[in-house]
Amino acid sequence: MRPVTLHTDRLELSVPTAGDVDAIFAACQDPEVQRYTTVPTPYRRAHAEGFVEKAAAWWDAGTETTWAVRRDGMLSGMVGLHRLGRGDGELGYWMAPDARGRGFLTEAARAVVDWGFSPAEGERGLGLARIEWRAVAGNIASARAARALGFRYEGLLRQALLHSSGRRDDAWIAGLLPGDDRTPQEWPVLAG
Ligand SMILES: CC(C)(COP(=O)(O)OP(=O)(O)OC[C@H]1O[C@@H](n2cnc3c(N)ncnc32)[C@H](O)[C@@H]1OP(=O)(O)O)[C@@H](O)C(=O)NCCC(=O)NCCS
Numbered sequence: 001m002r003p004v005t006l007h008t009d010r011l012e013l014s015v016p017t018a019g020d021v022d023a024i025f026a027a028c029q030d031p032e033v034q035r036y037t038t039v040p041t042p043y044r045r046a047h048a049e050g051f052v053e054k055a056a057a058w059w060d061a062g063t064e065t066t067w068a069v070r071r072d073g074m075l076s077g078m079v080g081l082h083r084l085g086r087g088d089g090e091l092g093y094w095m096a097p098d099a100r101g102r103g104f105l106t107e108a109a110r111a112v113v114d115w116g117f118s119p120a121e122g123e124r125g126l127g128l129a130r131i132e133w134r135a136v137a138g139n140i141a142s143a144r145a146a147r148a149l150g151f152r153y154e155g156l157l158r159q160a161l162l163h164s165s166g167r168r169d170d171a172w173i174a175g176l177l178p179g180d181d182r183t184p185q186e187w188p189v190l191a192g
Contacts, residue, residue: 001062002123006111013067013079013108015059016052020068023075024048027096036139037094040164065116065126069108071099079108081116081131088130089116093145100141106148113149117178130177136161137170143190146174150182153189 003015016024027033028043040047058064066080077095091113095105118125133151135142147153151174160171172189176182 001059001065003056003059004065004115004123006067006115008107008111010071011076011104011108011111012070013111014070016055016066016068016075016078018049018052020052020075021045021048023096024051024078027075027077027094030097032097032141033094036136036142037092038162038164065112067108067112069095069099069104071104076104077108079105079112081112081126081128084126084128087128088132089126089128090132090134091116091146091149093142105145109145109149113176128178130175133174133176134161134171137172137189139172140190143172143174143187147184147187147190149176150180150184151176152180152185153187 006013025045025048028039028048033039034041034043055066058066063084064080064082066078068075069077069079076099077093079093081089082092083090091109093105093109113131115125116128116131120127133146137156154173154175157171157173159168161169163169
């Protein structure tokens, strides 16, 4: 699959490149990225170099579609659809600490979800039947973002997440179907 560039009001989403290595390396030092995503710990520059190479290969193979989130040309975060190939996929994301809390992630991920559900004909999207979200139980910021996107909370998967350190965590799971009303729903694990 050829890499796709997406645009929103404030952001451009495009394939990560070698020019992003420094910014990815810096962002992945953040304790929350390390705690809540599957990035290696400790995170070295070589991991960022390997990641941009793999991201290009994943686009080629159609197994994962990964975008660098760019604001005024600066890398603000990463968002992607993972575990593709069965007609569904899993949404994943992180934002650099200095880019958080301004709705950039929600804006970027909404464009990704829309593209994932758009018909595959004419390379407009992937025509997915379901997009899933999983997070370490207790990751409130990620859960609020998923809820804002319209995801419905589906439950807790005990010890389902395996971190690169070997640590296991309970996971919250949520899902979104193409026909779902995207109005944020009540999540029993989120107050307010
Ligand atoms: C999760 C993450 C990507 C959210 O990024 P962000 O830029 O803050 O997201 P947005 O500004 O688009 O806000 C999305 C929602 O999260 C909420 N939020 C953001 N930071 C929050 C925090 N620290 N605590 C509680 N809620 C928070 C916002 O209020 C918003 O919810 P609302 O629409 O109900 O008000 C970011 O915190 C992050 O990178 N965390 C570390 C990596 C991670 O957890 N990735 C997800 C793995 S599943």
